[in-house]
Amino acid sequence: MxxxxxxxxxxxxxxxxxxxxxxxxxxxxxxxxxxxxxxxxxxxxxxxxxxxxxxxxxxxxxxxxxxxxxxxxxxxxxxxxxxxxxxxxxxxxxxxxxxxxxxxxxxxxxxxxxxxxxxxxxxxxxxxxxxxxxxxxxxxxxxxxxxxxxxxxxxxxxxxxxxxxxxxxxxxxxxKRWESQMAPLRGKSVIQYHPLFNYFLRAYGLKSVATIEPLAGIPPSASHTLKLITLIHEQKPFTIMHDVYHSTKTAKFLQDKSAISITLSPHDVGAMSNVTDVTKLFDTLIGNLR
Ligand SMILES: [Zn+2]
Structure with a gap:
């Protein structure tokens, strides 16, 4: 026993x-x-x-x-x-x-x-x-x-x-793979909706010049959006890195006014259907940007 x-x-x-x-x-x-x-x-x-x-x-x-x-x-x-x-x-x-x-x-x-x-x-x-x-x-x-x-x-x-x-x-x-895939984008600028991707951008030598939110957590405003149009023309960020959970309405307005592209960017596993683990999270983030 x-x-x-x-x-x-x-x-x-x-x-x-x-x-x-x-x-x-x-x-x-x-x-x-x-x-x-x-x-x-x-x-x-x-x-x-x-x-x-x-x-x-x-x-x-x-x-x-x-x-x-x-x-x-x-x-x-x-x-x-x-x-x-x-x-x-x-x-x-x-x-x-x-x-x-x-x-x-x-x-x-x-x-x-x-x-x-x-x-x-x-x-x-x-x-x-x-x-x-x-x-x-x-x-x-x-x-x-x-x-x-x-x-x-x-x-x-x-x-x-x-x-x-x-x-x-x-x-x-x-x-090492991501480093070489991102190398051509080094030094370029982007706009984000929210400062979600600041760590990612820092890792690969890119710069976020503005957010669609006037301040973190504050929804877009007409006056801030108009300032962004001027900023896009002056600083020429190459894309808007946009999260999957906010409306892209303001981003699309900016695209209409300036021809800037919108890159839908996953922030977590499951943000998009193909992002099934942390490796695919970065594969997709980087793949969508290039
Ligand atoms: Zn946040």
């Missing part, structure tokens, strides 16, 4: 899965890559949604209620929707030390405002939270996920390490 109990304990230990809630699809993909068969991921949003404004529906509350761990983007990207979700779920496991990982703490943020007023817009007072769109940040994120999963499940730490290592080896080849 004792032997049976011992065997049971051994096998349930080997096959136990960590249940991990994650806020965005790219985190789901990276967590599955590192965690493999030992994690079960509960995704709290979809890739074609506006990441700033997820609706904390009851179905999301029940997803969070049963999990052991939570991985978030951080840098206030979830500030409008995750706190109410967590308080409704009242999951005691997540109140324990080191059961929540905030990925923003593993990277260097850019666009940090120098003043604390909201003069720069309605969102992102702590800096730009869209750091996963610099492909060079991705290995920093999988390292953070490996450390986090290993601390909470030391039994499988060697597998987490092996999975992460294999991923990073392939990723470094991807980085």
């Amino acid at each position: 004792k032997l049976l109990i011992l065997l049971f304990a051994l096998f349930s230990g080997l096959y136990a899965q960590l249940s991990v809630a994650v806020t965005y699809p790219y985190i789901a993909d990276l967590t599955k890559t590192v965690g493999g068969e030992h994690v079960e991921v509960q995704l709290l949003s979809a890739g074609h949604w506006d990441p700033h404004f997820v609706v904390p529906k009851p179905s999301l509350v029940s997803k969070v209620r049963g999990v052991d761990l939570l991985i978030t983007n951080g840098a206030d990207l979830e500030v409008g929707w995750l706190p109410p979700l967590l308080s409704r779920a009242s999951n005691n496991a997540l109140a324990q030390k080191n059961h929540i990982l905030e990925l923003s703490k593993s990277v260097q943020l850019i666009d940090i405002p120098t003043d604390t007023s909201r003069a720069r817009g309605d969102v992102h007072a702590d800096g730009n939270p869209h750091f996963h769109l610099d492909p060079r940040n991705i290995p920093l994120l999988t390292d953070a996920i490996e450390t986090f999963l290993s601390a909470n499940d030391p039994t499988h730490k060697h597998e987490y390490h092996k999975n992460n290592l294999a991923f990073k080896q392939t990723w470094s080849l991807n980085l």
Whole structure:
């Protein structure tokens, strides 16, 4: 009998899965890559949604209620929707030390405002939270996920390490490929709807000269749009990198007035039907721009 109990304990230990809630699809993909068969991921949003404004529906509350761990983007990207979700779920496991990982703490943020007023817009007072769109940040994120999963499940730490290592080896080849694909665009300028792609543009030496939003989180206005027409004629940005979840109405107006092109650009896994993982996210972003 004792032997049976011992065997049971051994096998349930080997096959136990960590249940991990994650806020965005790219985190789901990276967590599955590192965690493999030992994690079960509960995704709290979809890739074609506006990441700033997820609706904390009851179905999301029940997803969070049963999990052991939570991985978030951080840098206030979830500030409008995750706190109410967590308080409704009242999951005691997540109140324990080191059961929540905030990925923003593993990277260097850019666009940090120098003043604390909201003069720069309605969102992102702590800096730009869209750091996963610099492909060079991705290995920093999988390292953070490996450390986090290993601390909470030391039994499988060697597998987490092996999975992460294999991923990073392939990723470094991807980085070289993307670097050479983007080289012809170095030094060029773009317009964006929202500063979603600042990390991506910085990685490849491109510049964002304006956003269709007058300030981050503020919808387009007639006076700002008219200024953009002048700016397009003067600075000649080659395209508008447009997210998939805002209306392209203002972008199309700008196109009518200036002949600038519009590049529909995925910001996360699932933003477009062919973007099924983080590698395809960058393949599509880069492929659409070229
Ligand atoms: Zn944003």
